[in-house]
Amino acid sequence: MNSGRFLGTSALIALLLAAAPGAYAVETSCVLSELGDLSGATRVVIDPFPGWAKGASAERMKEIIDRINRTLIGDLEPARQIKITLVRPHDARADSISSFQIFLAWPPKDEQDLEATLSHEYGHALFKRNMERYAPAWKQWNALTEKERMTGPRPAAPPGLYRSTDYEELLADTLAVIEADDPKAMAKALKPMEGNFGRDFTVNLSVKEFAKRRASTATELLSTPEKTDPHHTLNPVRSFIWNQYLSKPENKPYYGKILSTLYRVSAEDMLKQAKESELPVRRGNWLKKFNKRLIKKLKKALKDFE
Numbered sequence: 001m002n003s004g005r006f007l008g009t010s011a012l013i014a015l016l017l018a019a020a021p022g023a024y025a026v027e028t029s030c031v032l033s034e035l036g037d038l039s040g041a042t043r044v045v046i047d048p049f050p051g052w053a054k055g056a057s058a059e060r061m062k063e064i065i066d067r068i069n070r071t072l073i074g075d076l077e078p079a080r081q082i083k084i085t086l087v088r089p090h091d092a093r094a095d096s097i098s099s100f101q102i103f104l105a106w107p108p109k110d111e112q113d114l115e116a117t118l119s120h121e122y123g124h125a126l127f128k129r130n131m132e133r134y135a136p137a138w139k140q141w142n143a144l145t146e147k148e149r150m151t152g153p154r155p156a157a158p159p160g161l162y163r164s165t166d167y168e169e170l171l172a173d174t175l176a177v178i179e180a181d182d183p184k185a186m187a188k189a190l191k192p193m194e195g196n197f198g199r200d201f202t203v204n205l206s207v208k209e210f211a212k213r214r215a216s217t218a219t220e221l222l223s224t225p226e227k228t229d230p231h232h233t234l235n236p237v238r239s240f241i242w243n244q245y246l247s248k249p250e251n252k253p254y255y256g257k258i259l260s261t262l263y264r265v266s267a268e269d270m271l272k273q274a275k276e277s278e279l280p281v282r283r284g285n286w287l288k289k290f291n292k293r294l295i296k297k298l299k300k301a302l303k304d305f306e
């Protein structure tokens with residue numbers, strides 16, 4: 001999901017129907033089944049509109065997912081099925097919803113854009129698949145409809161689960177960075193909007209500096225913890241992950257182990273937060289605490305890779 005360019009599901013369906021009625025009979029489908037000892041294969045269905053660049057593009061998308069499954073996810077379970085629906089609107093970049101459906105604006109800017117965006121969205125699919133294992137409470141929460149979540153009595157869910165997208169966006173960005181082998185992969189794929197700088201893993205953003213910046217940026221997004229943009233809340237953790245682990249070439253063979261540990265530790269942290277009875281109200285302190293706690297846990301779990 002990309003903030004600022006998100007289209008709601010109903011808007012997307014409307015756009016799809018308007019763009020190409022009856023055009024979805026053609027499916028480019030494939031099961032990535034040659035995955036060695038992984039416990040399951042990902043079925044990839046690509047749902048194109050007429051006139052899209054067939055062939056090489058579909059193969060490229062399958063290659064990207066296959067490579068991630070084979071070499072980058074450690075002991076995570078690959079997503080069972082993803083459906084990639086190509087959409088025309090230039091401003092609808094990408095969005096994944098709970099059924100692992102990925103909407104991809106087509107054509108991408110370039111090869112790097114495709115890699116970063118598709119990897120990021122597949123990171124969401126991995127999150128949903130693996131949180132079902134690591135965090136059963138999250139599975140129940142995720143089964144609620146969007147409306148039930150948004151309109152339920154406050155707090156509609158335990159705080160940690162309400163904030164699950166913070167972890168999800170962090171992990172999706174991390175996968176994109178690892179896949180592209182480029183710490184700026186996500187930042188490059190996004191338009192240079194204010195605030196996207198923090199998704200560049202090399203900006204070296206400390207928790208202190210981050211909290212200061214956030215406090216001085218008076219936007220509606222930051223007015224309450226619940227509304228804080230999940231693409232940015234864990235930006236200091238992005239810097240930490242880069243500085244501490246991914247910037248070291250000797251860690252490259254262990255990217256899968258590092259990534260799967262990030263998912264597992266995030267699940268643990270999320271469940272711990274979920275046990276806290278109230279959402280913290282002071283945003284600066286809350287952001288500091290959130291980032292610091294996760295960094296501390298990662299440091300412990302990944303000490304072999306420092």
Ligand SMILES: [Zn+2]
Pocket residue numbers: 001002120124169172
């Ligand atoms: Zn996202």
